[in-house]
Amino acid sequence: MRPSPIPQLPPRERIIEAATALFMEQGITRVSVDAIAARAASTKMTVYRHFENKDALVLEWLGQLIESYADALDRMAAQYPDSPRQQLLGFVDFIVQDLERSGYRGCPFTNTLAEVAEDDHPVRAIIQQHKQQQFVRLTALCAAMHLNEPGHVAEELTLMMEGAQVVAQNRGIEHVGERLTAMVQRRLGS
Structure with missing residues (x-):
């Protein structure tokens, strides 16, 4: 129904x-x-x-979805202005909440990319731009934490979060959200 x-x-x-x-x-x-x-x-x-067409509606949907991810990072920045670590962990929690949603089908960005074959499709461009901007923000948070090689740490965090979304979709490991959170906490240190 x-x-x-x-x-x-x-x-x-x-x-x-x-x-x-x-x-x-x-x-x-x-x-x-x-x-x-x-x-x-x-x-x-x-x-x-x-x-104008279905593609325009897909772009609108993706734009709103991208905005929700940026808003999550903005909320964490406002809530924990002096703690980049808490901002990162808050963003991870945002990802985890989605993983645990009933009927989770995986990352909507990755799923959408899998459905769009053309390399020059506007959908690909908007998703790639979003992922690059998110990576820049994660790198800045890692730098603010004074982590060695903040870009490398941001890469690791990105791979962990993206990987967790795939594993949650294929149900290869139980309690993916808890495991992701623990892995990120270990990587960021105490």
């Missing part, structure tokens, strides 16, 4: 919410504009009135 749409939202927001739910559940290629319209309690014409 699919969840009922939230009709009190304006059509554009309903469409984005419907697309988000469907893309997270099924990926981008399996989801049709008709399915998005139905889930949003809207029409296909309304979807196209707000979004």
Whole structure:
């Protein structure tokens, strides 16, 4: 049984919410504009009135998803302004919460990249830019902690988080979130 749409939202927001739910559940290629319209309690014409095509809707979804990751880092910076270690651990917790979400299908960025074959597709560009910006922020936090070779530590942390997302998806190891947190804590030291 699919969840009922939230009709009190304006059509554009309903469409984005419907697309988000469907893309997270099924990926981008399996989801049709008709399915998005139905889930949003809207029409296909309304979807196209707000979004030129499905790619534009996918880019909007990814933009909002990217913003949520940046917001998580911003929240940690505001909450722990004098503790880059706590900021890093808070971001790891943000990742862990997603891993433990019911029906977790893996990293939405990685899943989306797997569905887009063209190297020059705008979806690839926006995801690559996001991952590079996230890496820069992690490197800055490692540098603020005065860790030796902060870029290398940021690479290790990135590989740990990305790897945890894949392992949580394939269920190769139990308690992935706990293990990721413990590994990051060990890597950052006491």
